[in-house]
Amino acid sequence: MKKKVVIFFIVLSLSLSIQKPVINAIEYNSIDSQFLALIYHFLANFTNSIKYSPLSILLLSFGVYFIMNKTKSLKITSTSLIQKILSLFLAVMTLIGSVYASNIESITIAFAGIVQLTKSGIIMTGWFFIFEISQLFLTTIIKTGIPNIKQPTFLKSIISRYQKKPFTTATIVLTIMWLPLLILNYPGIIMGDSLQQITQFFGFVPLRSDNPILSTVFISAFVKLGQFLGSANFGIFLHSIVQSAILVLSLAFSLKLIQRFGKSESFTFYMTFLLGFLPIISGLINVATKDLLFSASFLVFIVSLAIYLHDQNYFWKHRTYLITIGSILIGILLRKNSLYVAILSLLVVLVSALLRRSVKNYRIVLIVMGSISLAVVMDNALVKLAGANNETLRRESLSVVFQQTARYAHYYDEEITLAEKETINKVLDYDKIKNVYNPRISDPVKATHLESASSQEMKDYLNLWFKQFKNHPLVYLEATLNQNYSFFYLEKNPNVYYLFLTDAYRRNTPIRIQYYEDLGFKENKQVKDFQLVKKYYYQLFDKLPVLSQLNNVAFYIILLMMIMVFSIQKKKNKTLVLLIPLIALFLSLLAGPVVTGYVRYLIPFVMCGPLVFAFSIWENRQPSP
Template identity: 30%
Template sequence: MCNIKYNKGEQYLRILKRVIEAWCMMMVIIMDKGIITAEELSTRKNAYLIYRTTLAKLSASVTLDGIVPIVLFIIFFVFYWQVAKIPFRRTVWVHILAAVFSVFVVVGYSFAATQSLELIFADYAQMTKAVVSLIGYYGLFLPCIKLCYLAMSRKNVFARAEKAPSGWIAMLMDRRPFLSAFVILLLAWLPYLIAYYPGIFMGDTGAQISQFFQLPNGTSNYLNLISDSQLINNHHPVLHTVLMGTAVKIGKIIGSDNLGIFLYACLQYFCMAAALAYGISYLKKLRMPRWFQGGILAMTALYPVFPRYAVLLSKDTLFSSCVLVFEIFLIKLVREEEAPGKKNAVLFLLTMLGVMMLRQNGLYVVLFSLPVLFLGKDKKRRRKTAMLFAGAIVLYISYTNILFPALDITPGSRREMLSVPFQQTSRYVRDYGDEVTEEEKEAINKVLDYDKIGEAYDPNISDPVKKTFHEDADSEDLKAYFKVWFQMFLKHPGCYIEATLNNYYGYFYMGNDSTDRRTRYYESFSTKCMEERINEKGFDFHHLDMFKGIRKFLEMVSEIVLHSPMLTIVQASAFYTWLVLLGTGYLLMLRRYREIVVLLPAFSILLVSIVSPVNGTIYFRYMLALMFVMPVLISAVIKGGGKPEENAPVLQQQ
């Protein structure tokens, strides 16, 4: 690796750039990013500078005492200087990503601290600090992304050794990758299956069981049902409701509600283990090194999030498992591996149906993947693939548009697609309610309960506001509402921007570790869901007291792991957003445009998440599918179309 030679003018410019980057990053670390008030200025050093001016506030924000700032500056300068010597490919994508990630961090920090953009735009001092932070983070992310891409392109880093592995586990993983991974996962997760018998309940579990047994529930109480005798509706995936309800019905025949729902938990447990084992075994097909394959297996077996979701009675687990298998099929199509036989064709078809039927956004995952039909030279293969996609989509449309009406199954509420405008209106009413006219109130009140939305507004979740939605609102009412919505936007566009960013910054910012997100599916939450949402309707679901000690131990271990540096980000929604963007930038840099198709399902999940009801800081399950597919996805990006030389241009000047 040779160094790049510069003339004297360019050398001075390089030094100046490194100095600015190092100084800004040093300032990011030592600078108080909070808003400095006039009262605080009087008690801080250098407050004698021009009182209440930007200079005084900036001076009060920074501690210049000690040698720490100097050491930090030297460390960053040396790091930036050395990385700049690498003859990296000139590409705009690395700079765009560094800038985007910098914005994510600065904006996300502001919302995590103040639930607004106040830390950025409160005054000139805050704007100056924001600019310094943006430059500092940009200077840090730029070399880090370059080093990441350099590692991804090195053949020796991600090469699979041809030599047979030593050790019986490694040999077994090499010879029987699927079976060995499947058995290891089943055994590793077994303590959770036993301790949390009959399964971990969450908010939707009781509602789905109630629907199946035609009992009043949260959704049937507000929807305009097609028939009062059919309480099953498509707010929750009907297929999943039927699967779960059938298991409970079998349990009632046997004489145990617990045993019934446990049958479903076991089905989900085995399906998730099989899907993840398939993904881990496919890493061998992609020629990923054994250390990587083994590391992913160890993480999947031991990281608490995986076994907890394996026994969580939620649609997200089966959906994410189907997305993983679907993604592998998609990668095979892009890489033009061997044409699928009848068995694989049937599995591919069933997987697509599972993706679409197990979650409302599953249809978008499949639709976003349609560009794969235009790839490849084998017309017969493309025609066969098109028939599979068409068959799956036609079956799904028939399922929702023919079967559902025939069974009087009511569609989900329109409100589920309106989280963004509803949150914007509610924040506007909260912050600028005195500016709302009577005419505007009337238009809003026909769609939402105007008197409640301002107080009900929660910046991180739209459910409290959506609950005030009037299901009988017609198209004219919605038209009048959106007219008012747009008028309000013109008056205070910043309010709308803040409402949206506040609701979704957790999908882009990794710095906010939510305790609620970590502990949501512990015993206390599960028991509460059992007792308050389903047991009062004549059921008897409960965790066994004899395993209470094991549950406490598992939750203690989970807390330790999820609080550990580096390990905690694995459960951060934004972590997967960043990985998807890094993978996309890598493919764009190398001009491997056709392979971006494998990332399109991930983008569909991201897009749906940022119009979902809840912030990524609170719920992780909306991103669970990305957690499942990420090892395979990143491996496919690294390995490309099976040609090692594709990554070579990373170090070439152009």
């Protein structure tokens, strides 16, 4: 009976739309009986909310039934309290995500009347069961190990070779997979931030340190080399080759360790193809961006930390700490928010060292602390050497606050007095933020910030911000939820892909077209035609079952969260330490200007997910202290 109830809720939750359908008003108003009118309204609303055909629902039911039958063979039959809390949280976030993904302005629609409340309850219940079942499967795998899949005969010898030399094999496989993409997408893709860095380097606009100087020099040096060789396009192509090679080596380094931790004959083999195949990774290898190299350095840092947690003697004997130092230096020199990630990681290691009172733990603390300090000194030296403007833009740290004000102005303009509008105007362009407010990205809003606003003007603004929060707290909550719901939403893939060399073009900034011409970048029509085809290949990929979920960053974030709560419950402290940098990165992105669709910020979770998963399996095999 319980299994049938679970299947019912899961199937119905996946079949319902949270949107409020239009009811036939003429029919509704023609019903004299209030009771019958109520039943009519309920049934019409509920019926029109079913988004799949009867055949699709039937097939979905068979699929859910098949999965439920598989749970019989699991050694774990129930989840812990903390796992249930996570399932509930994820179910609530799925409901919220279904609202915003449907382009509905507010989550209040989920509670607008008895029918909407019923649908919301069904959706949350169904997804609660989905996440509960997922955690049962995950817990079983962590405790029993990755099951070996029966391999076709022709693959057995290949997998056997892979097991012997995982680093070399992974490097060769990824290179073979990506090299054709690099050539077909010649010369590469320039997005907005990259063009800004290149134009600053070449003196078209003043050089600033908002984008770290090292990343500006790295990208621009290839453009300079290309110009020297007679083609700026060729310079961007060389940049794509080099950054792809760095990413390949970083992934191969990680896969080698996954092979050691996972103890599976084929898991690492298939994982190599998956990481090479996913558009959220392969679609970025041609993009001139600091974020790809940052992701590679972040992955290498996590790998070195995993080695330290796995075998400290090996870590010191083989000087793996040099990799730790290098990855911290490069990460901080490539992206500003990585400094906070490193500092939080340092604090955790410091607390661990104090608790264990181990000399070796103190050594790692000194290494991390020294690496952070050296990176900051080097970054400051590069800024001075380049003569860059090092003034901190206040808008970068107030993205969340400004976005909340913009949403308030957008929906409650009539409640804001002239005096309050004047207070906001001294910090933000009120009329503009009211109209340009975009729930997914805060860049248009924070772009109106007056950096010249005085301390008193900022104080008055923040006092007003707090006052408005007390008036309509839900507006502030929704401003943040709407911008970040995609972290936890599996039903719709929000990925946005860069496609063309000219992706940095903007309609409202025609000067960018002139920058392309002055720098010598020229778009190839045949390549552009191929990229148009690639665009719909990516979009098709994001709509296919299973593949779409594997290409969704939310899948890996949810996986990491499930591993985290399992580790908390079982007191698997090493896995928790390994998760700290990922948690810090996640928190820094929550405070950022944009997440939804911008996979270049999020691929560290995708690349680190398999490693953390394999490490968790390894730690669970170790005898309790």
